[in-house]
Amino acid sequence: MVSFILTYYDLPTALLRQCIESIKALSLRAAEREIILIDDGSQLSPLAELADMLDDIIYVRQPNGGLSAARNRGLNVATGEYLQFVDADDRLITSSYEHCLDLVRYQKPDMVMFALASDDSSEGNASHEDSALMSGSELMRSQNLHGSACCYLFRRTIVGDLRFTTGTLHEDEEFTPLLLLRADTVISTNARAYLYRQREDSIMTTASVRHRLRRLGDAQQILLRLQRTADSLPHQERLALTRRVNQLTMDYIYNVIQLTGSRHYLDLKLEMLRKAGLYPLPKRDYTRKYAWFRRLANNDLGLNVLMRAIPLLKKER
Numbered sequence: 001m002v003s004f005i006l007t008y009y010d011l012p013t014a015l016l017r018q019c020i021e022s023i024k025a026l027s028l029r030a031a032e033r034e035i036i037l038i039d040d041g042s043q044l045s046p047l048a049e050l051a052d053m054l055d056d057i058i059y060v061r062q063p064n065g066g067l068s069a070a071r072n073r074g075l076n077v078a079t080g081e082y083l084q085f086v087d088a089d090d091r092l093i094t095s096s097y098e099h100c101l102d103l104v105r106y107q108k109p110d111m112v113m114f115a116l117a118s119d120d121s122s123e124g125n126a127s128h129e130d131s132a133l134m135s136g137s138e139l140m141r142s143q144n145l146h147g148s149a150c151c152y153l154f155r156r157t158i159v160g161d162l163r164f165t166t167g168t169l170h171e172d173e174e175f176t177p178l179l180l181l182r183a184d185t186v187i188s189t190n191a192r193a194y195l196y197r198q199r200e201d202s203i204m205t206t207a208s209v210r211h212r213l214r215r216l217g218d219a220q221q222i223l224l225r226l227q228r229t230a231d232s233l234p235h236q237e238r239l240a241l242t243r244r245v246n247q248l249t250m251d252y253i254y255n256v257i258q259l260t261g262s263r264h265y266l267d268l269k270l271e272m273l274r275k276a277g278l279y280p281l282p283k284r285d286y287t288r289k290y291a292w293f294r295r296l297a298n299n300d301l302g303l304n305v306l307m308r309a310i311p312l313l314k315k316e317r
Helices: 015-024 047-056 069-078 092-107 137-143 171-180 208-233 235-260 263-275 287-295 300-312
Strands: 004-010 033-039 055-063 084-089 109-119 150-153 186-195
Touching: 004 069, 004 137, 004 171, 015 033, 015 047, 015 084, 033 069, 033 084, 047 055, 055 069, 069 171, 092 150, 092 186, 109 171, 137 171, 137 186, 137 235, 137 300, 150 171, 171 235, 208 263, 235 263, 235 287, 235 300, 263 300
Parallel strands: 004 033, 004 084, 033 055, 109 186
Antiparallel strands: 084 150, 109 150
8 A cells, every 4th residue: 555665874773663663553554565675875784683674674775876866766666556755764653644544545645745743752743634635736836835755645656757866955845846746636734744853964964065055056956947847837837836946946045045144155146046037036925934035035135134134043944
């Protein structure tokens, strides 16, 4: 019924065990689940410390190629009706994920999108609110997305030839909206079903200047690719992806300021966005946050305010 694609690289085995145990704790029988562990070239295989779990997992080891390459390998191996990506240092929250499984069992959507939790003591939420069935395009036109590829359960047949772009950061931000556009039926639920652990040494918290500039460069390329895709889509799908592109452009401007603190670098990137037709930010009131950010970012005085205010914030959006 579900293939769980776990991506692993040089992590404490204790975290990996917790991850696998959280999957085994679900109501799925052994014949209904497939746990695929993609070892992306770790220095030491974790198998010796997983001896009691070997009958429950499919272990695939490959040369180190990064998260995108590991997930792509998992997509090629998986045979389940539905797929779920899980980073090996995270875990599923049993009670809330069971709710997502029930949505799949009884309504059979192409995708179930759920919420993440960051509190290690979280056991999900007791009550759940679910949207009506809608297409992925409808969902993208009406609400914001969490780009993480781990925050949804999806039918394998809608993936087709879609794969993650290898060798890039922010790969989820490209894969998720493109996958949603392929989904005819989606349910969005507030169930906090996935525990996301942000470790200090993770790829998203590395603080070197080179890493920051790579993050911005990869985000820029994803923006441009998504914009080109949007330009080729039918009207409703184009509106859906354009909204996502506009919001990612806002995030990009925010991160240029937050990660570099340089007005000169910001001006260079705004000129790049202008030439690509992405700046000034279009007058759309998607959310209040987008509306006020757009008003500030589209003029010089507002940019000066953002340059002073954003570095004072403790966390990125």
